[in-house]
Structure formats: C-alpha cells, structure tokens
Amino acid sequence: MAEKVLATHTNSYKVKAGDFVLASPDLVLLNDISGPLAIKQLENHEVNIAMPSKVVIVLDHLSPPPTIMAAQNNKAMRLFAGKESIKLFDVGEGIEHTLLPERNLIKPGYLVAGGDSHTVTYGAFNAFGSGFGATDIAVTMALDLLWLKVPEAQKFTVVGQRAPFTTGKDLILTIIRDIGVDGANYQSMEFMGSGLLGFNIDEYMAICNMSVEAGAKTCIIEANDAIKEWAKAKLGSDKHQYVKPDPDARYVEEWIYDASRLEPMVAKPHTPSNAVPVSEAEGIHVDEVYIGNCANGTLTDLRQAASVLRGRRVAKGTRLIIVPATRGIYVEALREGLIDVFINAGAVISPPTCGACAGLHMGLLGDGETAVATINRNFIGRMGSPKASVYLANAYVAAAAAVTGEITHPGKIINWGQE
Secondary structure (H helix, E strand, O other): HHHHHHHOOOOOOOOOOOEEEEOOOEEEEEEEEHHHHHHHHHHHHOOOOOOHHHHEEEOOOOOOOOOOOHHHHHHHHHHHHHOOOOEEEEOOOOHHHHHHHOOOOOOOOOOEOOOHHHHHHHHHHHEEOOOOOOOHHHHHHHHEEEEOOEEEEEEEEOOOOOOOOOOOHHHHHHHHHHHOOOOOEEEEEEOOOOOHHHOOHHHHHHHHHHHHHHHOEEEEEEEOOOHHHHHHHHHHOOOOOOOOOHHHHHHHEEEEEEEHHHHOOOEOOOOOOEEEHHHOOOOOOEEEEOOOOOOOHHHHHHHHHHHOOOOOOOOOOOOOEEEEEHHHHHHHHHHHHHEEEHEEEEEEEEOOOOOHHHHOOOEEOOOEEEEOOOOOOOOOOOOOOOOOEEEHHHHHHHHHHHOOOOOOOOHHOOOOOHO
C-alpha cells in the first residue's frame, strides 16, 4: 500500500521498495515546536513557498503558551501564516493529528508530510503520513517535492472479535511488545483483516499513531467498510483513491493477531515495548492519571473513561487530568454529559493541547511520581522528571487507576454490559 500511495504522487507511477523518489505531497504540516525551525530555513535562504494551499500550521504543543519564548514562537507562526496565506489553527483548536481529519483535511490515498513523528496517525484513514525534520519540511514547502526512500512493508492481519475492555491501544502495545521498538525500522506497517471491523476509526488512529514507536516510516490500514463509512460521513463521498495491497504483494514479515485473545495492556517504564497484561501490574500506586493525546484524547477515549468514572470519585492522593484532543471533541463531550462526569469525579479538564504528553506543561511529573497515561511514549523524562515513571494504557485502565489510586483491571470496577 505504501508503494501504491507513493506511485500516485510521483511522475513514475510505478515504484518499489528501496527506490528513492521525489513525491509531491497533498499536505505539509507544521506545528509550534518544529515549525519555527522550518520557517527559519526558508527565511535564511530567501525562498518562497511553492504551494501555500497545501501547508497547514497548528499551534498545539506549547498551547496555551506557558513561557514567553513559546508565546513569541506562536506570534512568529501567526505572522508567517498571514504573510504566506497559510491555513492556521490557533491555540485551543486542537492537537494536529486529531484536528486535521476532523476538519476534512485528510483523505484516503493522501501523502502527508509533517514536522512531527506521529504524522503516521493518518494511516487510520488509508493515507500515507510520515514525520520529517524541519529542514526536510522547509525543502518540501519550497519545492512541493518530498525526497524519500520507498519503505519495505510488514503485514498485520487482525481476525476475531475483541474482548471486553480491549481497544486499538492494546493491539498496538501487544504488537510493539512482540516486534520491539526497532521491529519495523523504516518500514510500512500495513493492517488488514475482518477483526479490524470490531474497532472504530478513533482506535485506528491509536494503532497507527504508535507504529512509529516500533520505528515505522508509515502505517496504513487497508480500505475497509469502517474507513469508507467515515469518508462518506465526513467528506460527503466514499469515492476516493483508496489503496489495498495486490494479492501477490510481498512483505518482509507477516503477522496474524486474534482480537479475541487480546487483553488490556500496560507498558511499564521506560519503553512502549515493555508491555504486559494489566493483571501483571496491578497494585502499583498512581500519583497521576493523564487521559489525552493526539490519538487517545478522542471521543471514544472520553466515553470509555466516563463509563468507569460515572458515579465514582478519583482516589485520594491521585490526580486526574483529562485532555479532549480538539475543541470539537470537547463540545461533543459537553453535549453528552461526559465533562460533567469528569468534573463530578474530581478530574481537571484541560483545553486541547499536547501538554504533558510531550513533556511540556499541563501535568508534568515530579521526582519519584508515577503516572498512568494514554499517551504514546513512556521514555525517561517524557512527562517531566527523569526520576518519574510512566505506564501506558488505554482509557478504561487509566480511569480505573484514577478511581482506585493504583493500577487496576477495569473489569473489577464495572461490568462490560453496564457501560
């Protein structure tokens, strides 16, 4: 599928793994962390943007700005966007990878270059998304061409019906445990199979988002009914340039996962590959629970968390921070009464921001503290102090930890049928 997307964005129309290509992307994404560096490259060389209509800026990492330097960077990004007539999403609109598909800027078959490693999230929509350095992004804006090597691919077939309290987060954590953080280095992780229909688009985002934690260049989910229904609902049509692998497509490795055998997982410190069933980590005290990020601050995640928190309180000695990924998700959560559930439980509700997920603000950890978080990385110092510990988990598990003050299987708090 990666070969097919890249072929439609080059002049050759036929590429194979290992080829070096110049491809014209559909979208170039800048944020307030790497974006200023890319802009400086353009200004230093006095180069104009080739296709301003393809460029999008999202102010989401240091948002709202917690420092004067961050505020100055945001100001510079706004000025640049105005000067170049670039689409800008300002503070509070949302986290880039959740926001762009919500605003109909991502389509099946797209090639998206972003100044952020989690641009791989767009594979959830049958697109090729990949993160690049600031200089690469500057060159792409200047030339409307992206230089890259066509990746090899691994195939992941999902069968069966998922078990209670398991989500897309648990599928990808299980896979990263199995193949390791370098198990898909510069490869395309390609997902297919009937079992994927048991997950929704929000969960596809979680799967693709964390593929980069296995080293993947990109991640693409095969066009299926769920993606076509999303496209019809969001984009007004299901007639798009969907990609599927040919029957004789060659993969460097093939895996089969039975969703019915998945368990709620937690990734113990300090790597996403250190994943175990939640039962093997129960009882560990939790100082902070953080629910939110570009792929796990979705409406699905908030609904899952609310199903555990409804009518319950956050444990004494534990704090709960919830971050809706976009303003739109925040508004819908208000309509559904989810925000009331969180406030009544004692949670703090943050505006949409990358915040503590990226170790920047809005919930950093102190020395010796432990967090359960729905984010994508638990490296040393990722959420604050290098002496803190972060456990990755889905929203059910995170909410259960908030209620009990320790890592707990959510099934011990509620029954699946009582959501």
